[in-house]
Structure formats: structure tokens, C-alpha cells
Amino acid sequence: MRQSQWDAVVVGSGPNGLAAAIALARNQRRVLVLEGQERIGGGLRTDPSIVPGCRHDHCATVVPLAAASPFFRAIGLPERLVWVRSPAALAHPFDDGSAILLWQDLERTADELGEDRGRYRALFQPLLERGDALLAMLLSPAPGVIRFPELPVPWSALLHFAREGTRSAIHLCQQFRTEQARALLAGLAAHSTLPLERAPSAAFALVLALCAHLVGWPLLRGGTAQLAARLIDELAAWGGRLQSGYPVHRLTEIPPARAVLLDLVPKNALALVGQRWPRWYRQQLARFRHGPGVFKIDWLLRDEIPWRATACALAATVHLGGTAEEIAAAERAVVNGRMPERPFVILVQPSQFDQSRTLAGVAVAWGYCHVPNGWQGDATDVIERQVERFAPGFRSRILARRAWGPHDLEMRNPNLVGGDLGAGWPTLRQLFARPSWWPWPPYRTPDPALFFCSASTPPGGGVHGLCGYWAARWVDRWLQRLDRVDRLKST
Template sequence: MREAWDAVAVGAGPNGLAAALALARNGRRVLVLERAQRAGWGLRTDKSIVPGCVHDHCASVLPLALASPFFRSVGVIDRVHWCWSPAALAHPFDDGTAVLLWRDLERTAVELGPDAPRYRGLMKPWLSAGTALLAALLSPLPGVVRLPGSRLPLVELLCFAREGVRSARVVIEHFVGERARALFAGLAAHSTLPLEQAPSAAFGLVLAACGHLVGWPLLAGGTERLAEALVGEIEQHGGTVRYGVPVERLDDLPPARALLLDSSPRIALRIAGARFTPAYRWQLARFRPGPGVFKIDWVIRGTVPWRAPECALAATVHLGGSWEEIAAAERAVSQGRMPERPFVILVQPGQADPGRAIPDYAVMWAYCHVPSGWDGDATEAIEQQVERFAPGFRERIVARRAWKPGDLERANPNLVGGDLSGGWPTLDQLFTRPAFWPWPPYRTSDPAVFLCSAATPPGGGVHGMCGYWAARWAERWLDRLDRGRLSPASGKSVSKAAVSAELTAR
């Protein structure tokens, strides 16, 4: 007798949904179980602060979603409406000026004065490789070499790897001017690593390349639109998504031939640890979360009074001043200390999607990195940073909501200690996350259980590739069970060939 389901995915975050969709399109009978009352996790959107004003819970600016070969191959990105601000990013300084990251490489280079040639030289190889390089970076380590459809020679890939597996400080010191140094420091600080630590440079290079190749887009109406599109695709291909179903242990699950966990290693241990070997349990228990974040959502009257008016051209604004200040802030967080002047990442979505707020008001939010699980209040520190570059901002606040790391983890248990990245992306946790063995890391010591969360490569960000790669290995397991007993699965395939076609089309 066949089991009720070919696969059950626990968690309807972007990776759990991506895994379910990949399997459903291969004709598999797939069930997604979500503890909340709607899908998305980091893709959720709400209007609870001020009616009619739309805030994204977590993810908001989605360059990796637009670059994702899986999302492209299944047409999900065509089911939602993307919007861009004129510039991808603004980085203001205390003298009332700002540097902007534009889609156009030359326009950005001109902003950097004496560093224009250096910036061009740094970015041109990345832009020449195009989105095929981004796709290669969104794969497990062997896939960087063997990714189907990739037109990048191995030697070229190794050169990019050499550039990325460095500290951001090495790249920063390549520049001579403050504008270029601060711009790259802010990009690299998204890594949550100290800027002196490898591979922080990789994050800055990838985000800059995304800015030039696909921009830093938002979704009209909020990021939950992407979750809705993924659920719609799953259901269209025969899959099922159920809400309000917490899963604490294996007994909570219906019979299935494969289990995919869109969860942190900690939760995976709680659910399925009894089926893992002692060595594998030990590896998962040692996996380290990254720093947490403290987030504030605001509704303000009017617009942000930026001292540098060009900041109004970008949906994302980095508030950290000089590169030395940014480096000091991220270093302090990595050492378990809260900096007096945190590096703040601010999003003003109305610059790309004016429908986010009711007339005469604006929606915005910001966050800073804090030590994992930190229980303090960073509201004053964050708002001081905004006020520093936009005097009079506080006078315009109509409503605010603050999220401590613990609040974020209660809303989404995968955000351990408030960590948005699925685990600290240090060199030892970048490609072998969350365990060194078995390989690839989507497999567990139980052949029927797979991990598909951001705790697996390529890590954090909304791209669905953790789910896609886990589904690939789950499909192999199901094929082994089917071999010699069942006819080939029917339905549209999103296996290696489909993603390969998407890459080759570029």
C-alpha cells in the first residue's frame, strides 16, 4: 500500500514552499504544514500598525528573488508585480551629501570620484558574467563547478571565489576615497560578520552586482504577494498547504515517504532528532546562529526630511556614516556588545511602491544588528541614527512598533535569537551548513529526512534555492523507492533540466 503523501514539507517559508513546488511539479503528492494561519514566514505583510499602511514583517527588498533560477524557471516572478525606486541604495554622510548605488554601473562610478576606475574594475567581471554567476553562487559548493547550463568556465568561477572569500576590509582598502569605502562597507555589513573577517567581501560584491544586474526591487502590495504566488503554484500542481498545524514531533505528521524540514537545526532536532545518528545530532547542536536584529516599524506624517535630498531616490538607505564607524559597530555586535551607534538598514518602500501608505503618510522600517538574543531596547539608538541624517524625523512619527530579537523568534521560531540569516555565515558554516556530513547538507543521517531551510546552502535571502536543492535530493530518494515498482512521475518537471534551460536562456 502506498503512503498517503510522497513528501511532507514542514514550514511554509520561501524555502519550504519552493521545495514543495519543485516536487509537486514533478508529479509528487506533496503536503505543506504551517503552524501559522498563513504562509510566508519572512514574507508576511500586515496592516496592523495603522489601517491602510502596509508593513513587511521581515524580507522586503528582494534582489535575490529576481535573480533566482528556480523562481524564474517556474514563472513565479511573473505572477507578481515588481517595482523599483530610481536608485537601489543611498548612503548619506554627516556633511549632507550621499552616495547612491544606481542600476547603471557608470552612473554609480561617477558618484565615487577618484575611485571610479577602481569600482569599475572591481565590478565589471561580475557584470560580464551576469545572472549566470548569481545562479552559480546560489548553489551548493559542487554545484558551483557542475551547475547545469552554466556558461562560466571553472577557472573564471575560481577567480570569483578568490575575490569573494576575503574580508571586506581588503576590498575597502583597495579604495582611496571615503564615499566608495563607506558604500562597500554598508553592503558587506549585510553579512552580519565583522568587516575584518572573511568572507564578508562576498556579500558586498553580490549585493552590488545584484544592484547593477537586476536592481533591488520590492513587490507591489508587500512581500506576501510572493508567498501567495508560490502557494498558488503548489495548489495548481496538485499540492496541498494546510495552516494552523504545529509540528513538534514526528507523531504529528501523516505518513509520507519523505520529510522536508524548513526549520532551524534546533527545531529539526526537536522534531526528528530521535531518527538521527548521535554524530549528526552533535553537528546540528553545534550550529551557531548569527547576530540578532532589532527592528522598528514606523508610520510617519509626510516624508522623511533627509538632509541629503537624494536619499529620497532610494528605497533602501544605509545609516552608518564612515566605513570605520560601520566596522566598529559590526565588530562590537560580533563580540556580544551593543554599539552606541549601530549600523542601521532603513527601508522606505513608498519610494518604489507608493501604495504602501494612506495619503499624506509614509511607511518605513529599519533594523540594526544586535548580539544574539539581546533583550535590550535599541529604539533610541536607531532613531538617533535616523535623526542624525534626517533632522526632524522624530517629530513626524505617528506610530511605531519595535521588535526585539525574542519577539522575532516568537513570531518565527526559525529566527533563533533574532537571526535573519539562518546561521552565522562564517567560512566554516558557509558551505557545510549545518553539518559537514552527510553531503550534500540537505541530507540528514536519516535517508528520508531532508533540511530545506536557510540553514543550508546558499543560506539566507529570499531565493528559494535551499528548498529547490533539497527537493532535488528528496526526488532522488523517491526515485530510488519507485525504481522497478512504479511508472515515472508525470507532470511538469522542474528538475535539473528546467533550471538549466533558465540559465542557458541568459
């Protein structure tokens, strides 16, 4: 095995697989990435839309974690991309025609919250004082223990985050008096797919708001595929190789390598590895839980969305869910296996700020809501009714649509099991036992030459590449150990 052509083979070319390959290649390792589909990038693909000349992102569009990722920053990736930032990171409209905006500026956001101004400032100011270091720490396998060597541990901010973030979103919202503040935080927390009554849903609200205040919620000019293209360029610059259209169904189909990294969810890794892992470990992986799925609609519109609250036109991302109580009820129903009549909808309107995605006179938008994992129904009507609720006349502007249910998404990307975008439900247990309690760190497996590097490992979902980066650090330790053994044998 040590005479193989490759030091490491990565199976899967999502952002984590590419990040792992880059990190190893930068350490002078011989790396090959295998991708089953013809196009590289996993969830970073941008598709020709329903008509030529218009483009929709397959999965991620707004990528604050990519802009803030310590690994992407370390390799100079942000400077090689054209970022588009809407004036406000997020808009959250209400039935009375008003809307609350999440601005990059903390004070401007706080000023919108009236009597909750001081409470919002007290919640986020301690986090922002060491915001970059705190975010880097939160995106490590063990915050406060494992960290980026060049960044100090922001103990005060980390303790403040632990105190506020390890509770439920409902508990966090109850600290605020205004409907606007509670709804803003509930919408942020709902990205977790957890019931808002369950810890640590508050942590997701804090992280997403922290990102908004640090870097905004940017998108990439021309589509998220631009990020995949720059990652491919970086890998090639360090001598790494890519092979697309190479589906792998058995380990024997992988070229000989000293280490194999799996950018796969546990279900797909089990199908690939089979009996090579011991039974106790296979049972752990089989217990790994996936969260709710999503139902997504891509739209082409005649002109931009006619928001009742015109301030919504200032944000690329709009949360459509009404009050905190309504959002909590919708997410609770999904977790209990029911489709709510008024789902919480996350809508993105990229062409409002990036005309390169569309043709003159045509607007590109998409929206999704959470649905029970693997749900087989059609949520088109309930999603569009929710948009129409806050943008009367929206449906009359639809030129064309394309809907993606959980099964469609999984067929397109097998890591989206049951439509789960996060590669596993981020319960408190699965934030750390991700994908298993043992071996630790969880990038390792009982086979010392097989590693996980997918979003089913810490720090979990999001376009940041850090699951791959942290996995690569442990893979490199393994390779160094093999190097020492080889040197001893040659003396």
C-alpha cells in the same frame, strides 16, 4: 511507508519550503506543506500596520535575490509579480550632507566615485559580463561543481569572484581611496553580520552589488506577501496541498510520507526529530551557530523622511552608518556582545515608491540594526538617533511606532533564533558545512527519508527559494530510488 498518501511532506512554508514543494510537485510528486501558523509564507508575510490601511512587511521588503533567483525565473514567477524599483538601489549618506548612490547602471555608479571610478569598474565589470550565470553558480551548494544544467560555468567570472570575495571586507575596502567607495562596500558587507575584518565578508558586498547592477533592489507592490501568494498559486497549479494552523511537535504528527523535508533551523529540527538521528549527527547540529540578531522598528510617519542629503529620497534602501571604519566598529561590537552607541542601521522607505502600502499623508518606513543574539534591551533610541543624524526632524514626524526585539521576532517566527534573520551565521565554515559537514550534500541527514530544506542549508539566507530547490533535487533522487525498488518488487 511507500503506501503513504504523500510522496513528500514539507514542514514549514517559508520561501524555501514552498520552493521545495513546487519543485517536487512539478516532477509529478504528491506534496503536502504543513504550516504551524494560520498564515502561509514564513518571512514573506505582510501585516496590517499599526493603523488600518497601512502595511509593513514582517521580514523581507527589498528582495533582489527573488528577482534574480534562477528557480523563480524557471517557473515564470517574476512575470506574475508587480515589481517596484526605486531610481537608485541604495543610498548611503554622510555627515556633510552628501550621499553616494548605488545605481543599477555600473557606469553611473562608478562616475560617482571620483578617483575610484576605475577601481570600481575593474572590480565589477568582470562579474557582470556573465552576471546571471555567475549569480546562479554562487547560489548553488558547490559553485563550479553543482549547477543549473541550462547555464554554463562562467569560469573567468567565478575565479575573479573567488579572488576578491574570499577575503575580508576591510581588505576589499583598502583597495579604494575615497571614503565614499569604502563606506558603500562596508555597508553592503555588513549585511553578512560578520565582523568586517573576517573573511568572507567581502563576498556579501560583491553579491549584493552584483544584484543591484543586474536587477536593481526591487520591492513588490503591496508587500512581500505577494510573492508568497504567487508561490501558493504555483503549488496549487501542480496539485500540491497546503495546510496552515498545523503545528508539528513530533514526527508522529506528520502524515505518512515517503520523504519529509524540514524548513527548520537545526535547533527546531532537533526538537522535532529527537533520538531518531544518531548521537554524532545531533552533536553536529547542536554546534550550529546563529549570528547576531536584529532589533526592528516599524514607523508610521507624517510625510516622508526629511533627509539632509536629498538624494536619499531616490532609493528605497538607505544605509545609515557613516564611514567604513564606523560601520566596522559597530558590527565588531555586536559580535563581541555589546550594543554600539551608533549602530549600523538599514532603513527601508517603501511607501516613497509604493503608495498601495499606506494612506494619503502617511509614510511607511522601517529600520533595523544588528544586536547580540538574543539581546533583551531596547534599541529604539539609538536607532532613531542614527536616523535623526542623517535626517534632522525625523522624530518629529513619527506618528506611531512598533518595535520588535530578538525575542519578539523569534516568537513570531521560530526560525529566527535569537533574532538571527539568516538562519545561521555565514562564517566560512558554515557557508559549506551548513548545517553539518556530513552527510553531503547537507540537505541529507542520516535518516534517508528526512531532509533539510531551510536557509540553514546552502546557499543560505535570502529570498531566493534555492535551499528548497536544491533539497528537492536530492529528495527526488531518493524517491526515484524507491520507485525502482517498488518496480523490482512488483516483477
